[in-house]
Amino acid sequence: MDNGSERELVRRMLGGDEGAFDEFFTDYFPRLFRFAVIRLRDQDAAEDLVQNSLIAAVRHLRSWRGEATLFTWLCTICRREISAWEKRTSRRVTVSLAEDDPGVRAALESIGAAAEAPDAGLARADTGRIVQLVLDHLPPRYSRALEWKYLEELRVDDIAARLQCTPKAAESLLTRARDAFRDAFAAVHAAANEVRS
């Protein structure tokens, strides 16, 4: 995991760096919103709860010690917000998600576990959702670099320019990102299949 860059991001945010806040919000708002909306099935409620979660997170940024990834920590805060919302509104969220299963959560939270190659027979809709889940749990630099390379089809030189590093460093980061993505996808997919069976 690219834990060092998350620590650096948090350090810069604690120091009042506006660029760090931009990076944090741009990277984590969409991820956390997807996390909330799939559970609540209510986009407006998800928006409010994600706002509350991010406010709580930035206020308590010092308490993040890097033991879990930043996104896992944000998800924990968001889960608490959802529980409190259920209590306040007497609404019970009944959406049951494979990724809330302890096995799948463990796989998402320990990306990097060795696993087999993805199963080509998996339903396409499920695959797309797992791909998004895995991208959301990867370090943001990894996710961005993968999308630039495989969706936008940027050259390594262009990716290096965007990452503000040398082409060699970008190539190395892409390799690590690709491996992390494949391993994570396989682990999450396997765990999700266990839940289904």
Add this chain to the structure above:
Amino acid sequence: MNRQDDPDAVVRDLLRQSRPAAIDADRAARVRPAVHAAWKEAAAGTRTWKRGVAIAAAAVLVVASALVLLNWPRERGSSPAAPIATTLFVTSEVVFQHDGQARAGRVGEGLRSGTRITTYGGRAAILLVNGVELRLDWNTDMTLDTEQRMSLARGALYLDSSHRTGPPATVAIVVRGSVIRDVGTRYEVRLSDQELRVRVRDGRVEVSGAFGIREADRGGQLSVTPSGILSGRASTSGADWDWIVRATRPPEFEGRPLPEFLAWAEREGGRPIRFADPAFERANAATIVYGAIERLTVDEALDVVLSSCGLARRTDDDVITIVAADDASGTSKAK
């Protein structure tokens, strides 16, 4: 080479799967200001949300005042539109309108004279530059005429002038030909099709109109209808008042002394809070609060915080008494 053996091809195929739709950029634009304001405050190490925004409001005012003075010789007689209030809290759906332009409400935003605030399904809290706080319930339509005068066209307002700064001056709320003025107080104004109702939680309020002038003090209620004005009594606490806590963001009490939290609970809940006896109060003076209270009612917040401190509450005759948790067992908790 088999496609499964080509790591690039596998990853490319996966990433090109149909994925959940992109998130509406407007949502990010709505959420970002509030998160940014909270981050700025946390990064600056300021102690409370309200104080941070109040300072920002004061700073805006100072800068605006300085600009007025600098431009005085050239623009004698003109009145630059300096902010007269700052947004403390806003949920989605709240809309600000000024000079014909409508926009989503933002925390920390300076509001100028003439700004109309419509809450629809949301709620909002604003801080006037004189330190008076206004909270707006859902379905409220209000215009900030000046820092000392607001017009309420629909819905409900809660006014807290207990932290007013500067020279003493009343804040007037104009509603359907009636004018409500406070005298150092906290009160609610609620407007419906049938009546204008004023409930006083603390201090004294004066309501004037075609019927003359009437006053109400703590626990008093005035109801203005087409046929006249009625005086009565109203509770200063209870579920009817819960909305005022939900229309703002409470201070953070995590790690703060218990008496600070209890002072907030007394002010926001409208009921006196006492310890069972002075010795018990002294013993708990340095107790530290743990637990988040955001979005909870005052009663819910009291239960969360007190139970984490090994304490409980009893409510008799609208007075809350703090007791040891052990002593409360077998005693009903009146709400």
